[in-house]
Amino acid sequence: MKVIIKNVVRYFLLSFGAVLTLLPFIWMLLTSLKTPAEALSIPLVWFPKILRWGNYVQALHAAPFARYCLNSLVVTGTTTLGQLFTCILAAFAFTHLQFYGRHLLFTLLIALMLVPGELLLIPNFVTLAHLHWIDTYAALIVPWLTSIFTMFTLHQAFKTQSLTTYYAARVDGASDWQYLWTILVPAQRSTIIAVGILQVIGSWNAFMWPLVVTNSDHLRTLPVGLTAFTNDTGTNYPLLMAATAFVILPLLILYLLLQKYIIAGMKKANLKG
Numbered sequence: 225m226k227v228i229i230k231n232v233v234r235y236f237l238l239s240f241g242a243v244l245t246l247l248p249f250i251w252m253l254l255t256s257l258k259t260p261a262e263a264l265s266i267p268l269v270w271f272p273k274i275l276r277w278g279n280y281v282q283a284l285h286a287a288p289f290a291r292y293c294l295n296s297l298v299v300t301g302t303t304t305l306g307q308l309f310t311c312i313l314a315a316f317a318f319t320h321l322q323f324y325g326r327h328l329l330f331t332l333l334i335a336l337m338l339v340p341g342e343l344l345l346i347p348n349f350v351t352l353a354h355l356h357w358i359d360t361y362a363a364l365i366v367p368w369l370t371s372i373f374t375m376f377t378l379h380q381a382f383k384t385q386s387l388t389t390y391y392a393a394r395v396d397g398a399s400d401w402q403y404l405w406t407i408l409v410p411a412q413r414s415t416i417i418a419v420g421i422l423q424v425i426g427s428w429n430a431f432m433w434p435l436v437v438t439n440s441d442h443l444r445t446l447p448v449g450l451t452a453f454t455n456d457t458g459t460n461y462p463l464l465m466a467a468t469a470f471v472i473l474p475l476l477i478l479y480l481l482l483q484k485y486i487i488a489g490m491k492k493a494n495l496k497g
Contacts, residue, residue, distance in 0.1 A: 249472075256280070256465035263461040276462070283466040287452035288441065296445040299364045299434075300427040306369035307423050308416060314370070315378035316404050320390055330379075333372050349436060363437040364445070368427065374419050381415040382408060417485040421478070428475060446471045 251270075255263050256279055258272040283289075317323075318330050348367055349358075357363045385408055393403040409416065431447040438444050450471070453464040 252465045252468055256283075256462055256469055258462050260460055260462060263465075279462045279466045280469075283453075283463045283470070286463060286467070287449050289446070289449060289467065289470065291442055292444055292446045292449035295364075295443060296428055296447075298361065299445060300424055302365050303368040303427045304420055304423045306365070307371050307374055308420055310370040311375040311378055311419075312404070312409065312416070314375045315382050316400075316408065318375075318379050319382040319385075320387070320400070334376060337372050337376070345432070345436065352437060358437055359439045359443060361443070364434055364443070367433075371423070374423065377419050378412070378415065381412045385411060414485055417482060421482060421485075424478065425475060428471075 254270060254272065257275045257277065258269070259276065262269050262272050318326060352358055352363050352367075355362075357366070389407065390403060393407060394400075398406075429447055430445070434445045434448050435451075438448070450464060450467055453460045453467065
């Protein structure tokens with residue numbers, strides 16, 4: 225009986241947490257089908273009287289979202305691949321190579337994680353302005369081609385790989401480059417995919433940095449493009465929620481395609497813990 229009660233309480237709490245997590249998304253979808261008056265009504269009207277699917281068509285024509293989507297794809301894909309490449313190399317160097325000042329340099333890098341990102345906004349903007357990169361793809365991509373968090377995560381994952389394998393590969397004639405890409409990276413695939421997904425989500429949803437470094441409409445990304453529904457007279461919430469649904473859709477598809485790798489990464493992290 226105690227086991228049954230415990231399971232009932234556990235599943236009830238899990239279900240309650242799942243409902244709370246999904247509640248904002250349900251509200252977003254329902255609001256996207258309302259009229260502006262229904263979206264701002266007091267008391268709150270959850271279900272619209274008439275489902276206005278035309279809001280999605282209006283949202284797509286309210287701004288050049290095809291261009292925004294292309295920009296988001298280019299920026300997200302480039303920054304994710306670039307960040308994984310540089311951080312894999314850095315993590316390998318800190319875990320497998322011996323060089324002077326390795327521990328001190330790694331400690332300084334970890335200490336930089338304590339600096340809030342907002343404090344770096346102005347210095348980074350000034351640096352890009354001196355390079356004449358403002359309102360270019362370089363401003364959207366280059367500052368995010370590496371990440372201390374990703375490097376640290378991969379560093380911890382690479383440390384679990386026995387150095388005996390590394391030394392055996394070296395004795396057999398494999399170079400560091402061959403060992404890294406043929407043995408170490410495949411062995412840590414789940415962790416690499418997990419941090420890659422985190423970077424995809426962060427880059428796809430980035431708002432402040434693209435807003436600051438872009439002036440032209442043809443360089444804006446999807447999150448910045450959502451500001452098209454806000455003007456001096458207010459915000460058109462149904463169209464904004466309809467456009468937000470389009471922004472979330474690619475991430476949802478990505479999760480459905482890679483969920484087994486996400487679960488594998490979580491299990492691996494639990495085993496390490």
